[in-house]
Amino acid sequence: MANKRVIVDPITRIEGHLRIEVEVDENNVIQKAYSTSTLWRGLETIVKNRDPRDAGFLMQRICGVCTFSHYRAGIEAVEDALGIKPPLNAKLTRSLMNQALFLHDHIVHFYHLHGLDWVDVVSALKANPAKASKEAFKYAQYPIGTGENELKAVQDKVKIFVEKGQLGPFANAYWGHETYKLTPEENLIALSHYLKALEIQRDLAKMMAIFGGKQPHPQSLTVGGVTCIMDLLDPSRMGEYLTIFKMAKNFVDNAYYADILMAGKAFKSEPSVVQKRGVMNFMSHEEMLLNRSEYLFDTGIIMNGDLSKVYPINEDLITEEATHSWYKDNQPLHPYDGKTNPNYTGFVDKDTVGMDGKMVHSKAIDEDGKYSWIKSPRYDGKPMEVGPLASVLVSYASGNKKIQKIVDEFLAKSGLPTEALFTTLGRTAGRMLQTKAIVENGIETFNTLIENLKVDQETYTSYKIDKNKEYKGRFIGDVPRGMLSHWIRIKNGVVENYQAVVPSTWNAGPKDANGLIGPYESNLVGMKIADLSQPLEIIRVIHSFDPCIACAVH
Ligand code: NFC
Numbered sequence: 424m425a426n427k428r429v430i431v432d433p434i435t436r437i438e439g440h441l442r443i444e445v446e447v448d449e450n451n452v453i454q455k456a457y458s459t460s461t462l463w464r465g466l467e468t469i470v471k472n473r474d475p476r477d478a479g480f481l482m483q484r485i486c487g488v489c490t491f492s493h494y495r496a497g498i499e500a501v502e503d504a505l506g507i508k509p510p511l512n513a514k515l516t517r518s519l520m521n522q523a524l525f526l527h528d529h530i531v532h533f534y535h536l537h538g539l540d541w542v543d544v545v546s547a548l549k550a551n552p553a554k555a556s557k558e559a560f561k562y563a564q565y566p567i568g569t570g571e572n573e574l575k576a577v578q579d580k581v582k583i584f585v586e587k588g589q590l591g592p593f594a595n596a597y598w599g600h601e602t603y604k605l606t607p608e609e610n611l612i613a614l615s616h617y618l619k620a621l622e623i624q625r626d627l628a629k630m631m632a633i634f635g636g637k638q639p640h641p642q643s644l645t646v647g648g649v650t651c652i653m654d655l656l657d658p659s660r661m662g663e664y665l666t667i668f669k670m671a672k673n674f675v676d677n678a679y680y681a682d683i684l685m686a687g688k689a690f691k692s693e694p695s696v697v698q699k700r701g702v703m704n705f706m707s708h709e710e711m712l713l714n715r716s717e718y719l720f721d722t723g724i725i726m727n728g729d730l731s732k733v734y735p736i737n738e739d740l741i742t743e744e745a746t747h748s749w750y751k752d753n754q755p756l757h758p759y760d761g762k763t764n765p766n767y768t769g770f771v772d773k774d775t776v777g778m779d780g781k782m783v784h785s786k787a788i789d790e791d792g793k794y795s796w797i798k799s800p801r802y803d804g805k806p807m808e809v810g811p812l813a814s815v816l817v818s819y820a821s822g823n824k825k826i827q828k829i830v831d832e833f834l835a836k837s838g839l840p841t842e843a844l845f846t847t848l849g850r851t852a853g854r855m856l857q858t859k860a861i862v863e864n865g866i867e868t869f870n871t872l873i874e875n876l877k878v879d880q881e882t883y884t885s886y887k888i889d890k891n892k893e894y895k896g897r898f899i900g901d902v903p904r905g906m907l908s909h910w911i912r913i914k915n916g917v918v919e920n921y922q923a924v925v926p927s928t929w930n931a932g933p934k935d936a937n938g939l940i941g942p943y944e945s946n947l948v949g950m951k952i953a954d955l956s957q958p959l960e961i962i963r964v965i966h967s968f969d970p971c972i973a974c975a976v977h
Pocket of ligand 1: 485487902925972974
């Protein structure tokens with residue numbers, strides 16, 4: 424029997440232009456998977472011939488979710504090209520802003536973009552609030568939002584939506600699907616945290632704005648340093664940052680961590696989330712400056728899931744190719760020489776499985792030709808997974824004591840083996856573990872900044888651009904979805920070439936000229952789907968990467 428083709432489009436809750444197509448065999452096991460983005464804007468072409476001092480502002484417009492990331496990357500790529508060393512206060516302030524971004528981004532991702540893949544809202548309405556309130560203590564010392572009356576109020580609030588048939592943010596889901604594993608009480612606890620997280624994320628957005636001036640799209644970075652010296656010298660602004668940081672720590676410790684423990688226990692026998700699938704190569708870059716020289720997370724590469732070795736990154740081995748992407752210039756190119764010339768070839772007609780499970784004739788991708796606006800980044804010709812899981816694994820395998828303590832504690836409490844990290848469940852846990860590492864250690868960055876400001880108030884290093892010289896430079900760092908790099912060439916005082924190699928590009932890119940598939944596609948192959956008209960398993964796997972396609976395509 425011929426394979427059947429299932430299409431999920433759009434697959435994300437907010438970042439809409441990602442489409443997944445899979446081919447399943449007669450047992451509904453995925454044999455082939457294709458990841459494609461259907462929108463392109465061309466920021467890398469817009470920045471050409473502009474003043475490099477504007478690169479940060481222009482590149483910032485790639486994305487309003489990881490909003491600070493491309494801004495900082497654009498600025499630090501120019502600093503690297505011009506040989507500028509920003510002062511310690513600027514570096515620490517950027518680190519604090521980055522920590523605030525990670526806290527906001529990961530909490531919003533788990534609760535609002537991914538949580539409902541794990542939590543069945545309709546089941547939560549059947550829960551006994553008194554029982555749920557007691558159960559919450561199994562996972563947290565000081566549970567948040569789980570008093571009996573609070574849980575009853577959550578049920579009443581959501582019931583109104585359901586009874587009116589207007590599910591709002593809870594519509595279009597596959598409630599009752601057989602791969603939901605939490606009990607009604609556990610679903611209710613997590614649902615309460617979903618609503619709490621809506622409030623928390625508002626404060627975390629403010630935390631970014633304290634030093635950023637605004638959020639999204641902060642405005643306080645400049646080539647050479649930061650411009651928020653008035654805020655850094657204002658004790659009330661610093662106090663505000665600290666207050667929100669402590670609130671975030673409480674939420675991570677007593678809600679986010681607890682919910683992942685709960686999910687770990689409930690889902691540990693669900694094959695779609697605990698099977699080891701994917702490229703098994705992980706890459707991350709050091710991030711989160713804690714003091715004058717130490718970073719919270721490490722740089723390195725893990726190959727074939729082997730945690731006994733961590734390889735250094737050789738930047739010369741990073742390439743992007745476009746054999747199956749809608750651009751000219753198929754060959755792998757190093758980003759200093761990367762090209763972005765669109766070449767859209769469209770979709771073809773195929774038989775596919777419709778939303779009701781019946782066969783229909785519809786537009787589908789042409790997998791033998793070009794099929795996505797996302798390019799295919801490779802390291803030494805190999806696909807790599809980037810992201811919080813990669814960062815945690817690389818740090819863990821590098822002997823980073825802070826990360827080892829957090830990971831080992833989590834594995835002991837959840838009863839999960841180390842192998843469980845290499846799965847969809849592990850990827851979702853990895854993001855939480857990264858957040859846990861930040862709330863446990865970020866205070867060091869804050870205190871170092873306070874101490875340094877007492878003796879040094881420098882926030883900016885001056886520089887000159889020589890129009891007769893050619894420059895090249897790059898930024899490499901980790902942002903909420905993983906390793907990001909920006910590569911710039913400057914000639915005649917303007918940007919000659921610019922390429923961004925983005926986390927969601929590494930993870931979501933199509934296969935390459937050698938047929939090697941990337942993390943999204945390889946994490947789907949081999950997975951069985953219970954019901955083709957309700958492909959929740961596909962959604963859960965892809966959401967665990969926290970796709971951002973505005974970033975991936977740019
Ligand atoms: Ni948009 Fe970004 C994407 C991140 O992958 N993190 O480079 C950045 O978005 O969220």
